Amino acid sequence: MARTTLDDDQTAELAEIFHLLGEPTRLRIVVCCLAGPVSVSALAERIGASPSLVSHHLRLLRAARILRAERRGKQVFYSAADEHIRTVLGDMIEHVAEPADDAG
Amino acid sequence: MARTTLDDDQTAELAEIFHLLGEPTRLRIVVCCLAGPVSVSALAERIGASPSLVSHHLRLLRAARILRAERRGKQVFYSAADEHIRTVLGDMIEHVAEPADDAG
């Protein structure tokens, strides 16, 4: 166990990321974007939410540097902000998605 | 990239965990508990919150099987619910606490 303490800034930043991922709709958006760039309308359809709602969430995810936007004509494609984010989120999701063996 | 899609149940469960960790006070509590069993009053002091507030948060973390309680006399000690949780949370916190090299 390398480090089990965090200073206040790290805690706040980490909590913000967790907070954003703690919303089912937003989590779905992020997961969809991990595979590669997805347009807003495609996200809305795949998630079953209105484009407006998706856009609202995307704004927060953009502001937190979790996702990045890339315009192609009329459409805007979203993907992980960088490789670090992609790796971290991918790992987190894989890890936590694993069922606990000794649950009770 | 092993898997980038999650079903609805997995998404909900994952979102719940993230949601609980997305609160600074709660995140601090969890981080404190990763090193080993900590009493409620010790948590309250180390975090700078009232024992009542800590207890409220602990209830949620207990219910989500993130932390477990162990009574020793008058005190109650909290720690990670199991090794899986400890590993997963430890990894997440270490990972996300790493600064991004190519941020901008």
Added chain:
DNA sequence: TGTTCATATGAATAGGTGTTCATGTATAAT
């Protein structure tokens, strides 16, 4: 039993937030 310490819990409240609706902005095409 009565008292004290440690924790838990219920109610109340203030602030936050997810969603919707309406509207605005940007791009493309006629």
Added chain:
DNA sequence: ATTATACATGAACACCTATTCATATGAACA
């Protein structure tokens, strides 16, 4: 310029939640 498509944004609302205060439970000790 006008229209259509894709996305963004502001306001409003309903719901949720973090915190506090008061009170209860449970354990040790006199």
